[in-house]
Amino acid sequence: MDMSAINPVLLLASLIVAATPLLLAAIGELVVEKSGVLNLGVEGMMITGAICGFAIAVNTGSPLLGLLAAAMGGAVLSLLFAILTQFALANQVASGLALTLFGLGISALLGQGFQGEKAPAFPKTDIPLLSDIPAVGHILFSHDIVVYLAFLLTLGVWLVLKYTRVGLILRAVGENHDAAHALGYKVVRIRVLAIMFGGACAGLGGAYISLIRVPQWTEGMTAGIGWIALALVVFASWKPWRVLLGACLFGGVNVLQLNLQAAGFAIPVEYLAMSPYLITILVLVIMSADRSSAPASLGRSFHASQ
């Protein structure tokens, strides 16, 4: 065993990269759930975003267009969920599960012929001045733009939910849709927009994996991150900062276990591979002991006549 081989600066920098797709998907789902909708289709929207982004980036040679296509792909798929649950009033749990299965299937279909293809390189964006700070600069300010976007998005979602009128309306719809409706807010329209925002975020998270982190396409390559994102939102008690913490924790333990393995750490590999899931859940369960509860209307269908 050689612990000195693990460079803490590089470890923290790759922690942030590992956390990004999870953070994007989870922050999107947080907004969806805050509006009172439970969309279990995150995994399906992520993988669809991954292939849409990859296909467009390969065909146009522009990774930025790829990211845009990924967000659109995720949003379009989530629109299907929105139609089912908001207009047809279908059961949200069943529709969400169906969305995941559908997303996995359609991504495999779209991905035929893209396996083994090379994605165009994604430029790294060092933030001037800030990236020159020793250690901290490399950890925080020497990534690609999606990483910055994910963190800004977290900040933005927190600010909007807490301090703006839009956030207040969104929360009102999620807490008591009948009251919000009585006040004259368009419950269904607000929820559809929230669902599409969630879909776009999940798609972006998926594309981060297929375009930047790997970068390649394989079937099922999101490997359950969508489900982790869902669990993260619940364990984080619907608070953006806790989602950020949970994502970093999960990414961090994930990267750390590979590092420990490479350093010859004498713990069986199976335990190391299991550790990110266990530790993330454990920490967030302990943190959520303050009984912050779910949005009161979460998962309930709304129709103006009721």
Next chain:
Amino acid sequence: MKLTKLLTTAAMALGLATAAVAADKTKVGFIYVGPRNDGGWSQHHHEAAVEMAKHFGDKVEIVEQENVPEGADAERVITQMALQGADLIFTTSFGFMDPTVNVAKKFPNVKFEHATGYKTAPNVSVYSARFYEGRAIQGTLAGRMTKSNVVGYIASYPIPEVIRGINSAYIHAKKVNPNVKFKIVWAFTWFDPAKEADAAKVLIEQGADVILQHTDSTAPHAAAQAAGNVYTFGQAADMAEYGPMPRISSIIDVWAPYYIQRTQAVIDGSWASVNTWDGIKAGMVGIGEISDVVPADVKAEAVALQDAIVSGAYHPFTGPLNKQDGTPWLAAGEVADDGALAGLNFYVEGIEGAIPQ
């Protein structure tokens, strides 16, 4: 009564099968563990299958099934292929071993060929290549090319095939560079670009400037390319699209001649269960061109080693060699026999870490 009935049925089925073979095309099935365009292992089996089909033209028809998980699903897929009337089925991954043997029992008239396994039956052959010969050349190049003296190794599953590769690479890297150290990450997958990329990145972060892989995707090459000064080797396929940097050489699997030979045997009716284990000499293992990034003297050294292996003058597992715990394994000049190599389950002295059980 039962036995006689069984024998009659078998004899009849055999007669029918022979008649069928004579009447129409020979149907040859292939089962792949990854997608057939994975850029590595499965793609090379697929290309060899296509080459074989081209060789026979109208006489042979191939059926393929890709992305078959190792385990219970494999048995279902192989059974399906046998039911569809395949005369010969190649199952091309180690984990298909038990499913192949199980299905073979149920279809005594269908011939099976399992890659990289060790269980045979009257209608099951095994075939594999001596990849460790190629690993010896990679090890030599890795030991010479590394500046940090840290070589990263992305291992797949803890099976003899993979452990042989690690040992062979280490022995030869150590021979040319006594300070070399191996860092090994077990990915527990044959093909998962995300996992392979993560493993490669971690190894690079821990100072490795040469990465060897026993997994099938090109993701580690992409990670090495992004990092800059890191060398990699193509696995199963040449992966020349990543040359001359980071990919500096490769081990190429050459299956087509074997597939042609075995299919011919089925057509002739001369097929018998065999255990084939061929190396560079027989052409089953190819060494991809060593790129110009490698200095000429190092390249010459690697080529000389290759020639020595081909001529039989040198065997990659030649003593004196100790096991990891220091107990003697091979005495000076002693060469490991095939039986010991086939079941190899320990590291040689100098490799750090434990093999997962």
